[in-house]
Amino acid sequence: MSFGELGGGLRPLDGGWSGETFLAEAGGERSVVRVFADPRHHPQAAEIHEALHRLVRGLVPVPGVLEVRHADPALGTPALLVTEFVEGVRGDLLLPDLDEADRGRLGRALGEIAGTLAGMPFLTAGTFADKELRIEPFALDLPEWVASLAERLAWSPADLEGLRDVTADAQDLLDTVGRVSLVHSDLNPKNLIVDPETLQVRAVLDWEFAHAGSPFADLGNLLRFERDAAYVSGVLESYVAMRGGSTRDALDLARSADLVALVELGARRTDNPVAARAHELLLEIARSGDVHSAPEGSVRR
8 A cells, every 4th residue: 555545544643743643544444654754853764663663573563564655855745654553552541540460460561572672782872874773873971961951951050960960870870781772762651552451562653762772771761750569560570580680770770771861851841741741850850869769749650
């Protein structure tokens, strides 16, 4: 099925980049059309997405790719990616209504996804340059990352100093890992399609920010706003069952690795509600000096 055959049967879907993800219906079949129209996208974003789907298929559940269309600057048409529509419920819509036992079950399923990705090695940290998944290396030091975004954070000197201290300790801990893996980088319940009966993950969506980086980054994302004991225990137990170590060490490393994203999100807190929540969480961490801190009422329990 080509994009032209989809005709006008397109309906916007929630989530992801605003106005760029659509449900298509044609010939009794449904698919998802992702349009890469925003100039902030990588020039080969559609091709990189397709390559990542091929890389993880059979290891992590992803929708099948039906078509990739290259951008045509002469005609002004953007690149697009057409994938299968996967039945199920978004994890963020399902999680709040689960009982304690099912929160643990879902946590274990999500921890397995994070553990699988953390076991897919790369030699160098960096972003993906093209459809061959060549790496454009980057070296990220957390205190330097804070310094680069300090003006946008617009915090008091005391709060910034607290954040520098926390990130310095976190960087020391992360430096002990010495390994790089595939990172989805937006691995949280809203990007996971879950079977509401079995609570198994049926699809991992939106690989926009995928890169090679810390094997604890996705674990930190899964636990960023969650403090429910059953869910957190399920995620951690499943992760360490695959990757080894202790749940306490994994949690310390996960919260430390997630500071990279929290600092970036906090620096643009007016952009959206998620960034605002991240800013509130980051400020509490800076003031308490503890990566496990969270403001009362800001996280789901």
